[in-house]
Amino acid sequence: MYQEIFSKYTPTKDNLIYILHDIQDSDPQHYISEEAVQAISEYLNLPANHIYGVITFYSMYSTTPRGKNIIRLCESPHCYIKGSENILRKMKNSLNVGVGETTKDGVFTLELCACLGVCGNAPVMMINDDVYGDLTEDKVDDILAKLREVK
Amino acid sequence: MAKTVNVWLDGNHIEVPETMNIIEVADKYGVHIPRLCYHPDLPPTANCGVCVVEVSGNPLPKRACCTPVAEGMKITTNSKKLRAYRKTLVEMILSNHEVVCPTCSANNKCELQTLANNLGVDPDHLPTILHKAVKDETSVSIIRDINKCIACGRCVTVCNEVQTVYALTFADRGFDSHVDTAFAGGMANSPCVNCGQCTVYCPTGALREKSEIDAVWEAILDPDKHVIVQEAPAIRVSLAEEFGMELGTVTVKKMYAALRKLGFDAVMDTNFTADLTIMEEGTEVVEKLKAGSKRPVITSCSPGWIKFMETYYPDLADCVSTAKSPMSMFGVLAKTYYAEEQKIDPAKIVTVAIMPCTAKKFEARRPELRDSGYQDTDYVLTTREFLRMVHEGGIDFKHIKEEDADENMSFYTGAGTIFGATGGVMEAAIRSAYTLVTGEELEAIDITAVRGLVGVKKATIPVPGFGDLNVAVAHGLGNARILMDEIREGLAKNGVSPYHFVEIMACPGGCVGGGGQPYGNDMAMRARRGEGLYQEDRDLPVRKSHHNPEVKRIYERFLGAPNSPLALKLLHTYYFKRSVNSGQVTEQATHKHH
Numbered sequence: 001m002y003q004e005i006f007s008k009y010t011p012t013k014d015n016l017i018y019i020l021h022d023i024q025d026s027d028p029q030h031y032i033s034e035e036a037v038q039a040i041s042e043y044l045n046l047p048a049n050h051i052y053g054v055i056t057f058y059s060m061y062s063t064t065p066r067g068k069n070i071i072r073l074c075e076s077p078h079c080y081i082k083g084s085e086n087i088l089r090k091m092k093n094s095l096n097v098g099v100g101e102t103t104k105d106g107v108f109t110l111e112l113c114a115c116l117g118v119c120g121n122a123p124v125m126m127i128n129d130d131v132y133g134d135l136t137e138d139k140v141d142d143i144l145a146k147l148r149e150v151k
Numbered sequence: 152m153a154k155t156v157n158v159w160l161d162g163n164h165i166e167v168p169e170t171m172n173i174i175e176v177a178d179k180y181g182v183h184i185p186r187l188c189y190h191p192d193l194p195p196t197a198n199c200g201v202c203v204v205e206v207s208g209n210p211l212p213k214r215a216c217c218t219p220v221a222e223g224m225k226i227t228t229n230s231k232k233l234r235a236y237r238k239t240l241v242e243m244i245l246s247n248h249e250v251v252c253p254t255c256s257a258n259n260k261c262e263l264q265t266l267a268n269n270l271g272v273d274p275d276h277l278p279t280i281l282h283k284a285v286k287d288e289t290s291v292s293i294i295r296d297i298n299k300c301i302a303c304g305r306c307v308t309v310c311n312e313v314q315t316v317y318a319l320t321f322a323d324r325g326f327d328s329h330v331d332t333a334f335a336g337g338m339a340n341s342p343c344v345n346c347g348q349c350t351v352y353c354p355t356g357a358l359r360e361k362s363e364i365d366a367v368w369e370a371i372l373d374p375d376k377h378v379i380v381q382e383a384p385a386i387r388v389s390l391a392e393e394f395g396m397e398l399g400t401v402t403v404k405k406m407y408a409a410l411r412k413l414g415f416d417a418v419m420d421t422n423f424t425a426d427l428t429i430m431e432e433g434t435e436v437v438e439k440l441k442a443g444s445k446r447p448v449i450t451s452c453s454p455g456w457i458k459f460m461e462t463y464y465p466d467l468a469d470c471v472s473t474a475k476s477p478m479s480m481f482g483v484l485a486k487t488y489y490a491e492e493q494k495i496d497p498a499k500i501v502t503v504a505i506m507p508c509t510a511k512k513f514e515a516r517r518p519e520l521r522d523s524g525y526q527d528t529d530y531v532l533t534t535r536e537f538l539r540m541v542h543e544g545g546i547d548f549k550h551i552k553e554e555d556a557d558e559n560m561s562f563y564t565g566a567g568t569i570f571g572a573t574g575g576v577m578e579a580a581i582r583s584a585y586t587l588v589t590g591e592e593l594e595a596i597d598i599t600a601v602r603g604l605v606g607v608k609k610a611t612i613p614v615p616g617f618g619d620l621n622v623a624v625a626h627g628l629g630n631a632r633i634l635m636d637e638i639r640e641g642l643a644k645n646g647v648s649p650y651h652f653v654e655i656m657a658c659p660g661g662c663v664g665g666g667g668q669p670y671g672n673d674m675a676m677r678a679r680r681g682e683g684l685y686q687e688d689r690d691l692p693v694r695k696s697h698h699n700p701e702v703k704r705i706y707e708r709f710l711g712a713p714n715s716p717l718a719l720k721l722l723h724t725y726y727f728k729r730s731v732n733s734g735q736v737t738e739q740a741t742h743k744h745h
Contacts, residue, residue: 053320057324
């Protein structure tokens with residue numbers, strides 16, 4: 001199943017990052033499994049411990065299965081000053097999960113991230129590839145409800 | 152010769168090669184720069200920052216471990232500013248370290264403890280923040296205690312760059328960064344070969360052997376058990392340093408006396424079965440040579456190497472000698488030959504092996520090594536564990552009256568004792584194989600071409616009636632990989648191995664540099680331990696395994712002849728193929744002789 005991704009890249013270690021992204025993006029649970037690492041290890045002739053080190057170094061990669069939608073709430077100073085802490089509390093209550101956890105129905109995973117570069121609209125979060133700014137506690141429920149409806 | 156540069160080290164003018172780093176220059180000229188992650192055997196990683204020095208023209212201090220010297224450089228190694236830097240750094244490291252010195256296995260040997268003491272660090276300056284991580288106790292050989300880890304990275308460097316085992320890595324980042332195995336599966340579920348080099352290079356007690364001391368005391372105190380002890384060649388040359396005696400002194404007779412005082416019922420010697428290994432392995436080599444085999448014979452004594460081979464080179468498993476290691480030969484003979492001769496029920500025999508090695512703990516538990524009908528080797532203690540027992544037993548080792556070993560399974564030759572140094576098994580084997588092939592005695596028995604610390608050593612020995620015998624020796628698994636790749640390529644391209652006979656030892660320097668050896672050693676110290684063994688070889692009356700009278704006797708009375716059906720049953724084994732990800736057995740690679 002990984003061969004299609006591998007065929008796009010020459011087997012050199014500088015392609016590791018791209019291959020990891022593609023594998024994670026193509027996984028319905030948005031993560032990189034142990035089996036995937038073993039396959040990459042064979043393709044790139046790179047030890048599995050090295051690949052694991054790279055995956056865990058970057059916060060964008062996950063080694064555990066995640067939900068359909070990945071929420072990344074900015075925890076940098078600008079957003080913090082503008083109340084990201086309240087948004088986080090609200091989000092935890094609404095979703096009934098802690099940071100790094102996935103909702104029971106598998107629809108959302110809640111994560112924190114560093115600055116997203118849209119400080120003018122703080123507090124900010126990204127859900128999948130979309131940015132949501134000027135967040136308030138009320139807005140959060142609307143956004144989550146809409147995403148829940150998407151099949 | 153590299154170009155030299157003029158440098159002023161603390162005001163003293165010196166001329167040094169431009170390829171050297173500041174810390175190497177300082178060490179050479181007797182200036183000790185405080186350090187923590189730097190080790191002379193390993194490439195610098197600049198993780199800890201303790202070795203900072205002031206360098207002319209630089210407003211900020213430089214790390215001495217990774218800053219090369221340059222023309223006109225003025226280096227200050229000790230100043231108020233540097234002392235403050237170092238103190239703060241060590242305080243920060245200590246704040247994230249579980250400080251339990253009195254009960255720690257590294258107490259008095261810990262580089263962090265010494266450094267904190269030397270720098271006058273204030274323990275209350277910073278609050279302690281521990282990760283409270285769970286210890287990795289999955290391995291039968293090695294325990295990883297993350298709370299004592301200071302993330303210096305030496306274990307990661309030695310595991311990946313020196314040994315090329317690829318078990319340990321840094322995971323996560325920033326303050327969460329820690330040493331781990333892939334997917335946090337634990338060392339037992341990684342390609343770890345149990346070589347224990349990580350435990351030797353760890354500056355603290357974060358990596359150590361899984362101790363079997365309690366079980367051994369228990370056996371000793373059980374009146375129903377007959378407890379037999381055997382000691383590897385490298386042990387006798389590694390005990391002296393603990394007691395302030397000259398490095399590399401052979402203390403074999405003090406060792407026997409101490410073991411008897413600790414309460415072992417029978418004190419014997421692994422060196423005896425080292426000689427026996429030469430007879431079994433040497434015969435195997437000679438038979439293969441006579442049959443014109445295109446594939447090499449590779450030694451099988453080193454359990455770290457065996458697991459490495461099963462993991463990374465299972466396609467060459469048939470090239471590895473089927474002879475068990477001297478430790479395992481000893482175990483099986485103790486519970487068969489010795490039990491019969493002494494009329495002792497083998498069920499009551501407990502065999503304890505004192506080894507310079509953590510991988511021997513794994514070897515002892517291999518399910519296939521039970522040809523006596525019991526687990527052939529019951530317990531394995533590292534040199535460090537044995538030393539702890541000596542201290543616990545209140546033994547004044549330095550002044551203890553020398554004693555001989557018991558008469559059984561203890562006589563050894565110079566060939567047996569040099570097993571403990573890289574190239575020793577090869578040299579011992581050549582001394583006897585020469586006679587097995589030609590029927591004549593080899594006169595020039597000091598085969599210096601295979602001695603010393605060159606990573607891969609090669610030699611050609613002319614053997615009358617056979618021709619040139621091509622041999623190669625590798626120590627350290629990174630060097631083993633180089634040699635094995637060459638052999639694999641030779642077999643694939645030309646259908647023939649470039650060497651007839653190959654010795655591989657997992658640890659740099661051979662067993663004297665083993666993962667169970669006393670803390671605080673480097674390659675230079677390993678070399679001196681090795682020299683101690685070569686000195687003992689020169690001093691011994693018998694220096695060839697086939698002249699060992701007790702080896703002759705065991706063949707006459709019990710085994711018949713080398714590679715006889717009984718010898719093949721008891722003294723030879725087979726190998727497996729293992730997953731490079733989990734280290735677990737996936738299939739059997741070779742079969743036992745019948």
